Amino acid sequence: MKGVTSFLLLQNLMSICSLSLNDVCDADNSKCQNLLISTPGEITYGKCYRHAALRRLLKVSFLTCLKECMKTSTCSNVSYRRDWKMCDINGNINSEVEIVQEFGCFSSNISSWSKALVGKCARHNCREGYKCAFKGDGFTCEIAYCTGRPTVANAELNEPFGLSRDLGHGMKYKCTNRTQMIGTPFAVCRQTGEWKSMFVCEMSCEKGWINFFSHCYYIGPDKKTWDDSNADCKRRGSFLVKIDDESENQWLQSVMHDNNINITWIGANDIDQEGTWRWIYDKTAVEFTNWSKEEPNNYNGNENCADMAKRRSYKWNDRICTSLLRYICER
Numbered sequence: 001m002k003g004v005t006s007f008l009l010l011q012n013l014m015s016i017c018s019l020s021l022n023d024v025c026d027a028d029n030s031k032c033q034n035l036l037i038s039t040p041g042e043i044t045y046g047k048c049y050r051h052a053a054l055r056r057l058l059k060v061s062f063l064t065c066l067k068e069c070m071k072t073s074t075c076s077n078v079s080y081r082r083d084w085k086m087c088d089i090n091g092n093i094n095s096e097v098e099i100v101q102e103f104g105c106f107s108s109n110i111s112s113w114s115k116a117l118v119g120k121c122a123r124h125n126c127r128e129g130y131k132c133a134f135k136g137d138g139f140t141c142e143i144a145y146c147t148g149r150p151t152v153a154n155a156e157l158n159e160p161f162g163l164s165r166d167l168g169h170g171m172k173y174k175c176t177n178r179t180q181m182i183g184t185p186f187a188v189c190r191q192t193g194e195w196k197s198m199f200v201c202e203m204s205c206e207k208g209w210i211n212f213f214s215h216c217y218y219i220g221p222d223k224k225t226w227d228d229s230n231a232d233c234k235r236r237g238s239f240l241v242k243i244d245d246e247s248e249n250q251w252l253q254s255v256m257h258d259n260n261i262n263i264t265w266i267g268a269n270d271i272d273q274e275g276t277w278r279w280i281y282d283k284t285a286v287e288f289t290n291w292s293k294e295e296p297n298n299y300n301g302n303e304n305c306a307d308m309a310k311r312r313s314y315k316w317n318d319r320i321c322t323s324l325l326r327y328i329c330e331r
């Protein structure tokens with residue numbers, strides 16, 4: 001059956017090719033117009049690529065699909081869904097690309113086709129993100145697609161035929177990891193060739209916890225030692241806060257200010273090795289820091305746990321771990 005379909009397809013294709021060269025070639029390009037394609041390129045039936053599409057054209061012929069691929073920079077092959085007359089112009093096949101079995105879909109490597117199909121655009125040198133367009137008796141390059149993928153935390157693509165990158169088009173997404181969609185569920189390829197996400201996926205934190213990006217935070221109501229604070233966080237399925245970057249640090253400062261907390265433990269200590277600060281959560285070295293001036297000073301040789309205090313402009317300090325402070329848990 002598969003063989004028969006491929007054969008019919010080829011027959012059909014060959015007739016398309018020989019009949020429609022007039023509208024493929026530039027009017028003044030007799031060399032192109034007189035071209036006869038005796039051997040079509042290679043076609044693989046039933047296997048197509050996902051997430052490779054630079055452009056996705058609807059209601060086009062297979063020949064148009066090939067032509068547009070040739071015009072589009074970095075196009076390496078096409079996936080054509082015959083029932084939909086849908087053409088995916090695919091870029092480089094890298095590790096993000098999947099090849100899937102799909103009835104009704106066929107793919108073709110563009111290098112197996114004669115470049116004469118696109119007339120003057122056969123020689124285009126348009127850079128990534130651009131396509132060749134006829135202009136006067138030559139060609140020009142115009143922006144045609146976004147490169148890469150949109151960056152959207154905690155979201156996955158919700159498109160039946162995978163990602164495409166057409167200028168001015170949106171790709172549908174859904175939130176993962178129990179996060180909530182805020183905004184409209186699309187990442188749009190803007191006319192400038194850059195992705196813009198129209199949504200964020202926000203963690204919905206349970207009562208008593210507050211959200212920042214995809215994490216939830218709990219402010220311990222009582223004062224405890226560093227160890228007891230960490231133990232309480234663990235009991236709550238969390239850890240003593242790990243401050244990953246400036247934005248999280250600033251947000252915590254505002255939380256302390258808004259909740260009238262003068263001083264709190266944070267989840268770093270240098271208990272294992274003096275002077276080597278690690279986060280208790282994952283034992284990683286403390287990279288982003290916001291130490292107060294001349295801290296950490298290991299005062300009296302006995303300060304191994306980190307705090308954040310209003311009187312030091314919410315900067316960090318090392319202090320004796322048995323001090324009783326409030327604390328912030330994260331998960």
Ligand SMILES: [Ca+2]
Binds near residue numbers: 215242244330
């Ligand atoms: Ca964190």
Ligand SMILES: [Ca+2]
Binds near residue numbers: 274304305
């Ligand atoms: Ca110390």
Ligand SMILES: [Ca+2]
Binds near residue numbers: 298
């Ligand atoms: Ca200190």
